[in-house]
Amino acid sequence: MKLTSRQLEIIKIVKENEPISGDSIAGTLGLSRATLRSDLAILTMTGLLDARPKVGYFYTGQTIEPLLYEKLYKKTVQDILLPPILIHQGTTVYDAVTNLFMYDVGSLYVKDDKDELIGVLSRKDLLRAAISNPNTEKTPVAMIMTRMPNVITITKERTILEAGGLLLQHSIDTLPVVENDHPKKVIGKVTKSRIMAYFINAGHEIEKENY
Amino acid sequence: MKLTSRQLEIIKIVKENEPISGDSIAGTLGLSRATLRSDLAILTMTGLLDARPKVGYFYTGQTIEPLLYEKLYKKTVQDILLPPILIHQGTTVYDAVTNLFMYDVGSLYVKDDKDELIGVLSRKDLLRAAISNPNTEKTPVAMIMTRMPNVITITKERTILEAGGLLLQHSIDTLPVVENDHPKKVIGKVTKSRIMAYFINAGHEIEKENY
Numbered sequence: 001m002k003l004t005s006r007q008l009e010i011i012k013i014v015k016e017n018e019p020i021s022g023d024s025i026a027g028t029l030g031l032s033r034a035t036l037r038s039d040l041a042i043l044t045m046t047g048l049l050d051a052r053p054k055v056g057y058f059y060t061g062q063t064i065e066p067l068l069y070e071k072l073y074k075k076t077v078q079d080i081l082l083p084p085i086l087i088h089q090g091t092t093v094y095d096a097v098t099n100l101f102m103y104d105v106g107s108l109y110v111k112d113d114k115d116e117l118i119g120v121l122s123r124k125d126l127l128r129a130a131i132s133n134p135n136t137e138k139t140p141v142a143m144i145m146t147r148m149p150n151v152i153t154i155t156k157e158r159t160i161l162e163a164g165g166l167l168l169q170h171s172i173d174t175l176p177v178v179e180n181d182h183p184k185k186v187i188g189k190v191t192k193s194r195i196m197a198y199f200i201n202a203g204h205e206i207e208k209e210n211y
Numbered sequence: 212m213k214l215t216s217r218q219l220e221i222i223k224i225v226k227e228n229e230p231i232s233g234d235s236i237a238g239t240l241g242l243s244r245a246t247l248r249s250d251l252a253i254l255t256m257t258g259l260l261d262a263r264p265k266v267g268y269f270y271t272g273q274t275i276e277p278l279l280y281e282k283l284y285k286k287t288v289q290d291i292l293l294p295p296i297l298i299h300q301g302t303t304v305y306d307a308v309t310n311l312f313m314y315d316v317g318s319l320y321v322k323d324d325k326d327e328l329i330g331v332l333s334r335k336d337l338l339r340a341a342i343s344n345p346n347t348e349k350t351p352v353a354m355i356m357t358r359m360p361n362v363i364t365i366t367k368e369r370t371i372l373e374a375g376g377l378l379l380q381h382s383i384d385t386l387p388v389v390e391n392d393h394p395k396k397v398i399g400k401v402t403k404s405r406i407m408a409y410f411i412n413a414g415h416e417i418e419k420e421n422y
Contacts, residue, residue, distance in 0.1 A: 045256050068279045073414040097342045101335075123334040124312075130341035131308045161418070164411030173404075192407045193384075199410040200375035203284040207372070 007039050019056035077163050078156040080198050081177050081188030086111045093129045093136040107174040109186055110145050116184035119145035122173055153178045163190045218250050230267035288374050289367040291409050292388050292399030297322045304340045304347040318385040321356050327395035328387055330356035364389045374401045
Protein backbone atom coordinates (compact mmCIF):
# COMPACT_ATOMS: atom_id res chain seq x y z
CA MET A 1 0.00 0.00 0.00
CA LYS A 2 1.20 3.41 -0.83
CA LEU A 3 -0.53 6.03 1.24
CA THR A 4 -2.20 8.60 -0.99
CA SER A 5 -1.15 12.23 -0.75
CA ARG A 6 -4.49 12.92 0.93
CA GLN A 7 -3.85 10.24 3.56
CA LEU A 8 -0.39 11.67 4.23
CA GLU A 9 -1.96 15.13 4.52
CA ILE A 10 -4.48 13.79 7.05
CA ILE A 11 -1.66 12.24 9.12
CA LYS A 12 0.15 15.58 9.09
CA ILE A 13 -2.96 17.48 10.22
CA VAL A 14 -3.61 14.99 13.04
CA LYS A 15 0.05 15.10 14.15
CA GLU A 16 -0.12 18.86 14.50
CA ASN A 17 -3.58 19.22 16.02
CA GLU A 18 -4.35 16.05 17.96
CA PRO A 19 -6.89 15.36 19.27
CA ILE A 20 -8.89 16.55 16.29
CA SER A 21 -12.40 15.59 15.13
CA GLY A 22 -13.19 14.17 11.72
CA ASP A 23 -15.21 17.30 10.96
CA SER A 24 -12.24 19.55 11.75
CA ILE A 25 -9.94 17.49 9.52
CA ALA A 26 -12.50 17.75 6.72
CA GLY A 27 -12.79 21.50 7.33
CA THR A 28 -9.02 21.98 7.21
CA LEU A 29 -8.88 20.13 3.89
CA GLY A 30 -11.97 21.89 2.51
CA LEU A 31 -13.65 18.54 1.90
CA SER A 32 -16.81 16.89 3.19
CA ARG A 33 -16.71 14.45 6.07
CA ALA A 34 -18.19 11.78 3.79
CA THR A 35 -15.33 12.16 1.32
CA LEU A 36 -12.82 11.40 4.05
CA ARG A 37 -14.63 8.40 5.49
CA SER A 38 -12.68 5.69 3.68
CA ASP A 39 -9.31 7.41 4.22
CA LEU A 40 -9.93 7.67 7.95
CA ALA A 41 -11.09 4.04 8.02
CA ILE A 42 -7.87 2.85 6.41
CA LEU A 43 -5.67 5.01 8.63
CA THR A 44 -7.30 3.71 11.81
CA MET A 45 -7.46 0.15 10.51
CA THR A 46 -3.72 0.14 9.89
CA GLY A 47 -3.12 1.58 13.34
CA LEU A 48 -1.54 4.79 12.05
CA LEU A 49 -4.32 6.84 13.66
CA ASP A 50 -6.29 6.11 16.78
CA ALA A 51 -9.92 7.26 17.03
CA ARG A 52 -11.41 7.88 20.46
CA PRO A 53 -15.18 8.48 20.63
CA LYS A 54 -16.13 12.08 21.48
CA VAL A 55 -12.44 13.10 21.63
CA GLY A 56 -11.09 12.77 18.14
CA TYR A 57 -8.22 11.31 16.19
CA PHE A 58 -4.69 10.80 17.55
CA TYR A 59 -1.49 9.96 15.74
CA THR A 60 -0.13 6.72 17.17
CA GLY A 61 3.44 7.20 16.01
CA GLN A 62 3.32 3.67 14.66
CA THR A 63 4.67 2.86 11.26
CA ILE A 64 4.41 -0.09 8.95
CA GLU A 65 8.04 -0.93 8.76
CA PRO A 66 8.89 -4.55 8.13
CA LEU A 67 8.39 -4.45 4.39
CA LEU A 68 10.54 -1.46 3.51
CA TYR A 69 13.01 -2.73 6.08
CA GLU A 70 13.23 -6.09 4.35
CA LYS A 71 13.52 -4.46 0.96
CA LEU A 72 16.33 -2.16 2.10
CA TYR A 73 18.38 -4.25 4.49
CA LYS A 74 17.87 -7.84 3.43
CA LYS A 75 19.28 -7.46 -0.04
CA THR A 76 22.46 -9.44 -0.31
CA VAL A 77 26.06 -8.57 -0.97
CA GLN A 78 25.61 -10.13 -4.40
CA ASP A 79 23.26 -7.27 -5.35
CA ILE A 80 25.84 -4.56 -4.75
CA LEU A 81 29.31 -6.07 -5.09
CA LEU A 82 31.89 -4.27 -7.22
CA PRO A 83 34.80 -5.70 -9.21
CA PRO A 84 37.96 -5.88 -7.07
CA ILE A 85 41.42 -4.63 -8.06
CA LEU A 86 44.00 -7.33 -7.25
CA ILE A 87 47.74 -6.73 -7.37
CA HIS A 88 50.61 -9.16 -6.83
CA GLN A 89 52.42 -9.19 -3.48
CA GLY A 90 55.67 -8.25 -5.23
CA THR A 91 54.25 -4.95 -6.53
CA THR A 92 56.07 -1.94 -5.07
CA VAL A 93 54.33 0.54 -2.79
CA TYR A 94 54.87 3.20 -5.44
CA ASP A 95 53.19 1.14 -8.14
CA ALA A 96 50.33 0.25 -5.77
CA VAL A 97 49.66 3.96 -5.19
CA THR A 98 49.73 4.49 -8.95
CA ASN A 99 47.12 1.73 -9.32
CA LEU A 100 44.96 3.30 -6.63
CA PHE A 101 44.82 6.56 -8.58
CA MET A 102 44.52 4.94 -12.02
CA TYR A 103 41.52 2.85 -11.03
CA ASP A 104 40.22 5.59 -8.69
CA VAL A 105 39.57 3.13 -5.85
CA GLY A 106 39.98 3.34 -2.09
CA SER A 107 41.74 0.03 -1.45
CA LEU A 108 43.62 -2.74 -3.22
CA TYR A 109 43.66 -6.48 -2.64
CA VAL A 110 46.92 -8.43 -2.71
CA LYS A 111 47.29 -11.92 -4.20
CA ASP A 112 50.04 -14.52 -4.34
CA ASP A 113 51.28 -16.60 -7.28
CA LYS A 114 48.24 -18.87 -7.00
CA ASP A 115 45.88 -15.87 -7.36
CA GLU A 116 44.78 -16.36 -3.76
CA LEU A 117 43.98 -13.43 -1.48
CA ILE A 118 46.78 -12.83 1.03
CA GLY A 119 46.23 -9.22 2.10
CA VAL A 120 44.51 -5.86 1.78
CA LEU A 121 45.96 -2.37 1.30
CA SER A 122 43.95 0.61 2.51
CA ARG A 123 44.69 4.25 1.65
CA LYS A 124 45.90 4.63 5.22
CA ASP A 125 48.34 1.70 4.87
CA LEU A 126 49.75 3.30 1.73
CA LEU A 127 49.85 6.80 3.25
CA ARG A 128 51.68 5.53 6.32
CA ALA A 129 54.25 3.82 4.10
CA ALA A 130 54.61 6.76 1.72
CA ILE A 131 55.15 9.35 4.44
CA SER A 132 57.65 7.36 6.49
CA ASN A 133 59.55 5.44 3.83
CA PRO A 134 61.63 7.13 1.11
CA ASN A 135 62.05 3.79 -0.73
CA THR A 136 58.50 3.28 -1.96
CA GLU A 137 59.88 2.27 -5.34
CA LYS A 138 61.72 -0.66 -3.79
CA THR A 139 59.39 -1.79 -1.00
CA PRO A 140 56.98 -4.61 -1.94
CA VAL A 141 53.41 -4.22 -0.72
CA ALA A 142 53.72 -7.53 1.14
CA MET A 143 55.73 -5.57 3.74
CA ILE A 144 52.99 -3.07 4.57
CA MET A 145 49.65 -4.75 3.83
CA THR A 146 47.15 -6.08 6.36
CA ARG A 147 47.71 -9.80 6.06
CA MET A 148 45.46 -12.87 6.24
CA PRO A 149 44.06 -14.08 8.63
CA ASN A 150 43.60 -10.50 9.89
CA VAL A 151 41.64 -9.59 6.76
CA ILE A 152 37.85 -9.67 7.28
CA THR A 153 36.01 -11.18 4.30
CA ILE A 154 32.38 -11.90 3.45
CA THR A 155 30.42 -14.15 1.09
CA LYS A 156 27.85 -13.02 -1.45
CA GLU A 157 24.82 -14.55 0.33
CA ARG A 158 25.18 -12.34 3.41
CA THR A 159 22.91 -9.30 3.74
CA ILE A 160 23.87 -5.68 3.27
CA LEU A 161 23.09 -5.14 6.94
CA GLU A 162 25.63 -7.82 7.89
CA ALA A 163 28.25 -6.36 5.55
CA GLY A 164 27.78 -2.88 7.03
CA GLY A 165 27.93 -4.32 10.54
CA LEU A 166 31.30 -5.94 9.82
CA LEU A 167 32.73 -2.72 8.33
CA LEU A 168 31.64 -0.77 11.41
CA GLN A 169 32.70 -3.37 13.96
CA HIS A 170 36.22 -3.66 12.55
CA SER A 171 36.61 0.02 11.52
CA ILE A 172 37.56 -0.93 7.98
CA ASP A 173 36.65 0.49 4.56
CA THR A 174 36.44 -2.63 2.41
CA LEU A 175 35.38 -6.28 2.55
CA PRO A 176 36.70 -8.74 -0.03
CA VAL A 177 33.81 -10.94 -1.21
CA VAL A 178 35.10 -14.52 -1.41
CA GLU A 179 33.69 -17.82 -2.61
CA ASN A 180 31.97 -19.98 -0.04
CA ASP A 181 34.13 -23.01 -0.65
CA HIS A 182 37.31 -21.08 -1.52
CA PRO A 183 37.77 -18.48 1.22
CA LYS A 184 40.83 -17.07 -0.59
CA LYS A 185 39.21 -16.76 -4.01
CA VAL A 186 38.04 -13.15 -4.42
CA ILE A 187 34.97 -12.51 -6.58
CA GLY A 188 34.25 -8.90 -5.65
CA LYS A 189 34.35 -6.21 -3.03
CA VAL A 190 31.92 -4.30 -0.83
CA THR A 191 32.97 -0.93 0.57
CA LYS A 192 31.66 1.79 2.86
CA SER A 193 31.23 3.99 -0.19
CA ARG A 194 29.24 1.34 -2.02
CA ILE A 195 26.90 0.80 0.93
CA MET A 196 26.34 4.52 1.38
CA ALA A 197 25.62 4.87 -2.35
CA TYR A 198 23.16 1.97 -2.11
CA PHE A 199 21.13 3.60 0.67
CA ILE A 200 21.18 7.05 -0.91
CA ASN A 201 20.15 5.72 -4.32
CA ALA A 202 17.37 3.68 -2.69
CA GLY A 203 16.20 6.85 -0.94
CA HIS A 204 16.08 8.74 -4.21
CA GLU A 205 14.08 5.92 -5.80
CA ILE A 206 11.55 5.77 -2.98
CA GLU A 207 11.23 9.55 -3.21
CA LYS A 208 10.51 9.34 -6.92
CA GLU A 209 7.92 6.59 -6.45
CA ASN A 210 6.04 8.20 -3.60
CA TYR A 211 6.16 11.96 -3.96
CA MET B 212 1.24 -0.50 12.44
CA LYS B 213 3.67 -3.28 12.91
CA LEU B 214 2.61 -6.36 11.06
CA THR B 215 2.41 -9.33 13.40
CA SER B 216 4.61 -12.34 12.77
CA ARG B 217 1.48 -14.21 11.69
CA GLN B 218 0.63 -11.51 9.13
CA LEU B 219 4.18 -11.63 7.79
CA GLU B 220 3.91 -15.41 7.59
CA ILE B 221 0.66 -15.10 5.62
CA ILE B 222 2.31 -12.68 3.18
CA LYS B 223 5.16 -15.14 2.71
CA ILE B 224 2.77 -18.04 2.05
CA VAL B 225 0.77 -15.99 -0.47
CA LYS B 226 3.92 -14.79 -2.22
CA GLU B 227 5.06 -18.36 -2.73
CA ASN B 228 1.73 -19.95 -3.62
CA GLU B 229 -0.46 -17.30 -5.24
CA PRO B 230 -3.29 -17.57 -6.03
CA ILE B 231 -4.13 -19.37 -2.81
CA SER B 232 -7.46 -19.71 -1.00
CA GLY B 233 -8.07 -18.61 2.56
CA ASP B 234 -8.66 -22.24 3.49
CA SER B 235 -5.30 -23.30 2.08
CA ILE B 236 -3.51 -20.51 3.98
CA ALA B 237 -5.25 -21.64 7.15
CA GLY B 238 -4.31 -25.25 6.41
CA THR B 239 -0.65 -24.36 5.83
CA LEU B 240 -0.56 -22.54 9.17
CA GLY B 241 -2.53 -25.27 10.97
CA LEU B 242 -5.15 -22.72 12.04
CA SER B 243 -8.86 -22.33 11.42
CA ARG B 244 -10.17 -20.04 8.70
CA ALA B 245 -12.03 -18.03 11.36
CA THR B 246 -8.82 -17.35 13.27
CA LEU B 247 -7.28 -15.77 10.18
CA ARG B 248 -10.28 -13.65 9.25
CA SER B 249 -9.11 -10.39 10.82
CA ASP B 250 -5.50 -10.81 9.61
CA LEU B 251 -6.69 -11.33 6.04
CA ALA B 252 -9.04 -8.36 6.35
CA ILE B 253 -6.20 -6.07 7.43
CA LEU B 254 -3.84 -7.34 4.75
CA THR B 255 -6.38 -6.76 1.98
CA MET B 256 -7.54 -3.44 3.47
CA THR B 257 -3.99 -2.12 3.43
CA GLY B 258 -3.55 -3.31 -0.12
CA LEU B 259 -0.75 -5.73 0.70
CA LEU B 260 -2.87 -8.63 -0.51
CA ASP B 261 -5.50 -8.68 -3.19
CA ALA B 262 -8.48 -11.05 -2.86
CA ARG B 263 -10.25 -12.23 -6.01
CA PRO B 264 -13.53 -14.12 -5.53
CA LYS B 265 -13.31 -17.83 -6.40
CA VAL B 266 -9.60 -17.48 -7.25
CA GLY B 267 -7.83 -16.65 -4.03
CA TYR B 268 -5.32 -14.22 -2.55
CA PHE B 269 -2.53 -12.52 -4.48
CA TYR B 270 0.44 -10.57 -3.22
CA THR B 271 0.27 -7.09 -4.71
CA GLY B 272 3.94 -6.22 -4.23
CA GLN B 273 2.86 -3.00 -2.61
CA THR B 274 4.41 -1.77 0.58
CA ILE B 275 3.59 0.94 3.05
CA GLU B 276 6.71 2.96 2.74
CA PRO B 277 6.42 6.68 3.32
CA LEU B 278 6.67 6.56 7.09
CA LEU B 279 9.86 4.53 7.50
CA TYR B 280 11.18 6.48 4.55
CA GLU B 281 10.56 9.76 6.33
CA LYS B 282 12.07 8.44 9.53
CA LEU B 283 15.22 7.23 7.79
CA TYR B 284 15.91 9.80 5.13
CA LYS B 285 14.43 13.04 6.40
CA LYS B 286 16.56 13.29 9.50
CA THR B 287 18.85 16.25 9.20
CA VAL B 288 22.59 16.70 9.08
CA GLN B 289 22.35 18.12 12.59
CA ASP B 290 21.37 14.67 13.88
CA ILE B 291 24.53 12.98 12.66
CA LEU B 292 27.28 15.61 12.36
CA LEU B 293 30.69 14.89 13.84
CA PRO B 294 33.29 17.30 15.25
CA PRO B 295 35.69 18.47 12.52
CA ILE B 296 39.49 18.54 12.73
CA LEU B 297 40.75 21.93 11.50
CA ILE B 298 44.42 22.67 10.82
CA HIS B 299 46.10 25.91 9.79
CA GLN B 300 47.06 26.44 6.15
CA GLY B 301 50.72 26.75 7.14
CA THR B 302 50.81 23.20 8.58
CA THR B 303 53.22 20.96 6.67
CA VAL B 304 52.01 17.95 4.71
CA TYR B 305 53.99 15.73 7.09
CA ASP B 306 52.28 17.20 10.16
CA ALA B 307 48.87 16.96 8.47
CA VAL B 308 49.41 13.23 7.90
CA THR B 309 50.43 12.89 11.55
CA ASN B 310 47.16 14.60 12.54
CA LEU B 311 45.17 12.28 10.30
CA PHE B 312 46.56 9.25 12.12
CA MET B 313 46.46 10.77 15.60
CA TYR B 314 42.77 11.67 15.33
CA ASP B 315 42.05 8.58 13.21
CA VAL B 316 40.02 10.55 10.65
CA GLY B 317 39.69 10.35 6.89
CA SER B 318 40.03 14.03 6.03
CA LEU B 319 41.16 17.36 7.48
CA TYR B 320 39.79 20.86 7.04
CA VAL B 321 42.12 23.81 6.50
CA LYS B 322 41.57 27.27 8.01
CA ASP B 323 43.23 30.67 7.68
CA ASP B 324 44.25 33.16 10.38
CA LYS B 325 40.61 34.24 10.81
CA ASP B 326 39.55 30.63 11.53
CA GLU B 327 37.63 30.56 8.26
CA LEU B 328 37.44 27.44 6.08
CA ILE B 329 39.71 27.75 3.06
CA GLY B 330 40.23 24.16 1.98
CA VAL B 331 39.87 20.40 2.51
CA LEU B 332 42.51 17.66 2.54
CA SER B 333 41.44 14.12 1.67
CA ARG B 334 43.53 11.00 2.22
CA LYS B 335 44.03 10.92 -1.53
CA ASP B 336 45.34 14.52 -1.59
CA LEU B 337 47.83 13.62 1.14
CA LEU B 338 48.81 10.32 -0.49
CA ARG B 339 49.42 12.02 -3.84
CA ALA B 340 51.63 14.58 -2.12
CA ALA B 341 53.47 12.05 0.02
CA ILE B 342 54.30 9.70 -2.85
CA SER B 343 55.48 12.35 -5.29
CA ASN B 344 57.13 14.90 -3.02
CA PRO B 345 60.18 14.15 -0.87
CA ASN B 346 59.80 17.49 0.97
CA THR B 347 56.61 16.80 2.92
CA GLU B 348 58.23 18.35 5.98
CA LYS B 349 58.59 21.68 4.19
CA THR B 350 55.49 21.82 1.99
CA PRO B 351 52.49 23.65 3.52
CA VAL B 352 49.10 22.02 3.04
CA ALA B 353 47.87 25.18 1.30
CA MET B 354 49.84 23.93 -1.72
CA ILE B 355 48.03 20.61 -2.06
CA MET B 356 44.55 21.06 -0.60
CA THR B 357 41.27 21.36 -2.51
CA ARG B 358 40.56 25.05 -2.17
CA MET B 359 37.39 27.14 -1.78
CA PRO B 360 35.22 27.71 -3.77
CA ASN B 361 35.77 24.15 -5.05
CA VAL B 362 34.93 22.74 -1.61
CA ILE B 363 31.32 21.49 -1.36
CA THR B 364 29.74 22.38 1.99
CA ILE B 365 26.33 21.83 3.60
CA THR B 366 24.24 23.34 6.40
CA LYS B 367 22.79 21.49 9.37
CA GLU B 368 19.14 21.83 8.30
CA ARG B 369 19.59 19.78 5.12
CA THR B 370 18.49 16.13 5.13
CA ILE B 371 20.71 13.07 5.27
CA LEU B 372 19.44 12.17 1.80
CA GLU B 373 20.65 15.53 0.48
CA ALA B 374 24.03 15.14 2.18
CA GLY B 375 24.49 11.67 0.70
CA GLY B 376 23.41 12.94 -2.70
CA LEU B 377 26.11 15.64 -2.63
CA LEU B 378 28.83 13.16 -1.59
CA LEU B 379 27.87 10.85 -4.46
CA GLN B 380 27.41 13.56 -7.06
CA HIS B 381 30.83 15.11 -6.40
CA SER B 382 32.67 11.83 -5.61
CA ILE B 383 33.94 13.16 -2.29
CA ASP B 384 34.29 11.64 1.17
CA THR B 385 33.47 14.56 3.44
CA LEU B 386 31.21 17.62 3.66
CA PRO B 387 32.09 20.49 6.00
CA VAL B 388 28.94 21.61 7.83
CA VAL B 389 28.92 25.40 7.90
CA GLU B 390 26.74 28.06 9.49
CA ASN B 391 23.89 29.41 7.40
CA ASP B 392 24.93 33.01 7.69
CA HIS B 393 28.70 32.35 7.81
CA PRO B 394 29.45 29.95 4.95
CA LYS B 395 33.12 29.76 6.01
CA LYS B 396 32.45 29.02 9.68
CA VAL B 397 32.70 25.23 10.18
CA ILE B 398 30.55 23.66 12.89
CA GLY B 399 30.95 19.99 12.02
CA LYS B 400 31.42 17.41 9.33
CA VAL B 401 29.41 14.69 7.59
CA THR B 402 31.25 11.86 5.88
CA LYS B 403 30.51 8.77 3.80
CA SER B 404 31.50 6.66 6.80
CA ARG B 405 29.13 8.53 9.09
CA ILE B 406 26.21 8.13 6.70
CA MET B 407 26.89 4.43 6.24
CA ALA B 408 27.09 3.99 10.02
CA TYR B 409 23.80 5.84 10.39
CA PHE B 410 21.93 3.52 8.02
CA ILE B 411 23.48 0.36 9.43
CA ASN B 412 22.75 1.39 13.03
CA ALA B 413 19.17 2.28 12.05
CA GLY B 414 18.84 -1.17 10.47
CA HIS B 415 20.02 -2.86 13.62
CA GLU B 416 17.53 -0.84 15.69
CA ILE B 417 14.59 -1.67 13.42
CA GLU B 418 15.64 -5.32 13.56
CA LYS B 419 15.64 -5.23 17.36
CA GLU B 420 12.19 -3.57 17.47
CA ASN B 421 10.48 -5.84 15.01
CA TYR B 422 11.95 -9.31 15.21
